[in-house]
Amino acid sequence: MRAAVQALIATALLHGALSFAEAQAVTVRDALDRSVTLREPPQRIVTIFASNTEIVAALGLVERIVGIEAFTRYPPEVLSKPLVGGRLGFSVDAIVRQQPDLVIATPARQAANQLVEPMERIGVPILVLQQRNVAEVIANIRLLGTATGVQQRGDDVAAQLEARIQRVERQVAGLDRPSTIMITGRIGNGLLLMARPGSYTADAIMLAGGRFAFEGRGLLAQISPEAILNADPDVLLFAGNQRDLDELISRPGWRDMRAVRTGRAHVVSRSQLLIPGPRTIDGIEHLATLLQPRAFQP
Amino acid sequence: MKSWMKSWMKSWIMLALWLVASLAVAACAGHDWATPAELARAAAGDDSLRSRLLVEWRMPRVLAAALVGALLGISGTVFQGVFRNPLAEPYLLGSAGGAGLGAAIALLVPIGIPQWLLLPLLAFAGAWGATATVVMISRIAGAVDAAGLLLAGVAVAAILAALRSFLMLALSDESVSLQVVLSWTLGGIQTPTWSGLGVLAILVAGCVGLTLRLAKGLDVLGLGETMATSFGFNVRNFVAVAVLIGSVVVATAVAYGGLVAFVGLASPHVARWLMGPLHRQLLPASALIGAIVVTIADALARSILPPTEIPLGLITAIAGGPFFIVLLARRLRS
Numbered sequence: 001m002r003a004a005v006q007a008l009i010a011t012a013l014l015h016g017a018l019s020f021a022e023a024q025a026v027t028v029r030d031a032l033d034r035s036v037t038l039r040e041p042p043q044r045i046v047t048i049f050a051s052n053t054e055i056v057a058a059l060g061l062v063e064r065i066v067g068i069e070a071f072t073r074y075p076p077e078v079l080s081k082p083l084v085g086g087r088l089g090f091s092v093d094a095i096v097r098q099q100p101d102l103v104i105a106t107p108a109r110q111a112a113n114q115l116v117e118p119m120e121r122i123g124v125p126i127l128v129l130q131q132r133n134v135a136e137v138i139a140n141i142r143l144l145g146t147a148t149g150v151q152q153r154g155d156d157v158a159a160q161l162e163a164r165i166q167r168v169e170r171q172v173a174g175l176d177r178p179s180t181i182m183i184t185g186r187i188g189n190g191l192l193l194m195a196r197p198g199s200y201t202a203d204a205i206m207l208a209g210g211r212f213a214f215e216g217r218g219l220l221a222q223i224s225p226e227a228i229l230n231a232d233p234d235v236l237l238f239a240g241n242q243r244d245l246d247e248l249i250s251r252p253g254w255r256d257m258r259a260v261r262t263g264r265a266h267v268v269s270r271s272q273l274l275i276p277g278p279r280t281i282d283g284i285e286h287l288a289t290l291l292q293p294r295a296f297q298p
Numbered sequence: 299m300k301s302w303m304k305s306w307m308k309s310w311i312m313l314a315l316w317l318v319a320s321l322a323v324a325a326c327a328g329h330d331w332a333t334p335a336e337l338a339r340a341a342a343g344d345d346s347l348r349s350r351l352l353v354e355w356r357m358p359r360v361l362a363a364a365l366v367g368a369l370l371g372i373s374g375t376v377f378q379g380v381f382r383n384p385l386a387e388p389y390l391l392g393s394a395g396g397a398g399l400g401a402a403i404a405l406l407v408p409i410g411i412p413q414w415l416l417l418p419l420l421a422f423a424g425a426w427g428a429t430a431t432v433v434m435i436s437r438i439a440g441a442v443d444a445a446g447l448l449l450a451g452v453a454v455a456a457i458l459a460a461l462r463s464f465l466m467l468a469l470s471d472e473s474v475s476l477q478v479v480l481s482w483t484l485g486g487i488q489t490p491t492w493s494g495l496g497v498l499a500i501l502v503a504g505c506v507g508l509t510l511r512l513a514k515g516l517d518v519l520g521l522g523e524t525m526a527t528s529f530g531f532n533v534r535n536f537v538a539v540a541v542l543i544g545s546v547v548v549a550t551a552v553a554y555g556g557l558v559a560f561v562g563l564a565s566p567h568v569a570r571w572l573m574g575p576l577h578r579q580l581l582p583a584s585a586l587i588g589a590i591v592v593t594i595a596d597a598l599a600r601s602i603l604p605p606t607e608i609p610l611g612l613i614t615a616i617a618g619g620p621f622f623i624v625l626l627a628r629r630l631r632s
Contacts, residue, residue: 088606089481093329096351110478113405114607117414118489122350222467 028147031130032112038125041149042102046084046095048111051137052104052129053078054277055144058157064148066098074271074279085111092118100124104144106131131276133203134284138162141278161281165207168288171295172209178234178264178291180210183248184274185239191222195239200276208287209295210235225253232258235291236265239273266290306579309572313586317364320590324360324597325352329604332356359489362554363596363610364589365502366487367561369551371588372509374562375569375581376544379516380537381444388548388562391451391541394483395458396428397421397552401482402462406469418488418553425549426542428454433538442534443523447541485558485611487596498554505547506585512540513577520575559615561588561595564622571629591618 027037046067047053053072056065062077070086072078084094089110095103103119103126105111112128119126127147129140138158145154182205185193195201197212205212213233214223228236236259238245245267249260259265268290272283289296326332332340332352340349341357373388380386400420403409409416432454436446462479470476490498515536518526523533548562569584595613602608 084605086606088603088608091329091605091607092351092355093600094605096347097330099347110481113413113478118351118355121354121491122347124347 024149026146026149028127028143030127030143031107032116032128034116034128036125036127036147038102038147038149042100042125042147044098044100044102045148046098046100046103047072048085048090048103048105048115049108050074050271050275051131051140051277052106052144054275054279055141056104056148058141058278059145059148059150059153061148061150066100067095074275090114095119095124096122102127102147104129131200132198133200134165134207134280135203137200137276137280140276157278161278164281165284168208168284172288172292175209175292175295177209177211179213179231180205180235180237180291181213181228181231181233182237182239182268182273183228184270186244186248187222191224192228194223194228195273200280201273204273204280204284204287205237205291208284208290209292210287225251229253229257234262234264235259237268237287237290238265239268239270242267264290306573309583313572313583313590316590317586317593320593320597321360321364324363324593325357327597327601328356329601331601354491355489358492358495359487359600360593360596361495362490362498363487364593365495365498366551366555366558367565367588367590367592368502368585369505369547369588370555370558370562370592371565371569371584371586372505372581373544373547373551374564374588375566375577375584376509376512376516376540376547377562378566379512379519379577379580380540380544381448382520382522383444384567385563387560388544388551389557391432391447391545392428392454392458393425393545393548393552394557395455395462396424396426396431397549397557398424398479398483399428399458399462399465400424401556402465402469402479405478405482406465414488417482421556422549422553424458425552426545428458429545429549430542433541437538442538447537481609482556483611484609485556485614486599486607486609487555487592490554498550501550505550506582508543509547509581510578512543513581515540516577517575555592555610557611558592558595559611560618560622561591561614564618565591567622568625571625 024041025037025039027035029035043064044066045056045064047056047065048069050072053065053068054074056062057075057078062075065078065081067084068078068081069090070083082098084091084098092115103115103124105115105126105128107128107130116126116128129143131137131140138161141158142154145151182195182201183192184195187193195205202212213231236257238248245265248254249265254260268287269283272279272286325337326334337352340352370388377386377388377390378384400423401417404413404417404420432447432450435450436442439446466476466479518529518531519533519536526533565584565588566580568587569580573579573583591614595617596610598617599608599610599613
């Protein structure tokens, strides 16, 4: 009798433990349409790329990050974490050394190509996130909240950011949208790199009340300075520092551009607008003040 | 005769030992070096993350590197034999350009076929298709000789490289960067699964078999076109067939390893110094040498600059170039 009761209790306990484990298991679908199951909330996370690191940090889980890549600079707490990759690629060995239970990556710079297959083969869950527009950036925060077992926190962070975007949208609604070009880089042969339609950066410009100067174009990211002069945008944005912008707009031709003459050539933050994380919303708010200054006058 | 036999046997044993040693070192090499004991534990079925990494990722890659090297060695020997030119190399007749274009399409154009299948398939098709086009052009032009093939090869390669560059600029975006395609063209062994490795091994065996059938013809061709013709040997047909077979071999190498510079050029030379000019020995020896070189180069690529991996083709060119120059200088002096 006693043995039977013991067995019953043991079974009940076991069952309880199992259902607890089952309740904790989470399955999410990533940007490559892969279904990734996490049996329990990950405690050792390798975040490839600044955006993914920033999202995990925004979820309050910075101490769970055990590996980053060389171009991650924010938040400061992660700078001392071990590096698992850099400009030339990512190291499967270095990732495995950290004994991770989750790897988060983005398809940029070969990360997905180099890491998804080995991680799948050795059984480390890997999530690949994409950020083609601002809505996807926010969705990624919710997804990572769910995947890391802090769903409520993910919802809260995402909802706060959404509210801020909606506020900006309300403020710029109905106003004339200035034609805008954002230069994101320069290449040696004099060509310029430009934020293209279909990217989260372009989406940020639209949300902040701008309009693309090259409507419908965007096959190549690199365009000639002549095309920019020709488009003569109302606002010229330069993702970089003031000195480089000053140098660019002091060139012949550029001085006479409408945006330069009317004082609407501005520097914007690379870390806000070229890293698709929570700080992108700071970037949208700042962009709105540049694109629609009247809406923000006291 | 006896001393000749002895030095011949010695060369084969030496090559075999080198291959075994390089495979062993390469299996240990990585950003985290493994000890032989760790390798043994992993092979015995240990279930730690690290052991799984060694068994599922590193070991198949080391073996794939050796097999790709063997293919490069074989195809280099065929091309040098056909063109009777020590500067001939496997990528001579447009296969590099074709493979590059195929890979760019596979990496950049969403077609809906999984990439692990599409990439080697299109790389193979591009490499072989380009060479077949070159052979066809020079046939139509009535110039299936070395000069005709080379000129057609240069033209086709230029067109294909330009198409690839345009695709790279037009289709790369935030998620698929230029770097993915560029890095592929610089060479890098795709790590196969164990069953994929089996397929590769069968392909390599097939390539060895096919090219060994060319051995006699290549020897005859080595006597010179006039001499070969006077033996009743159909030079034009043989050249076309040999080039097409050689490019099947190089296309297979490209599908699994991208464009690996220099190995196909250097391996046949080293093989010739060790084994003499007869292709029946030259082909397998060159395969072994290619396997040794790529195994070591891949181990370096994976280990010397943590946490990043250097493209394999850069290692083979940077390390292989001076090595080859030294060998050449010693050879010329003696």
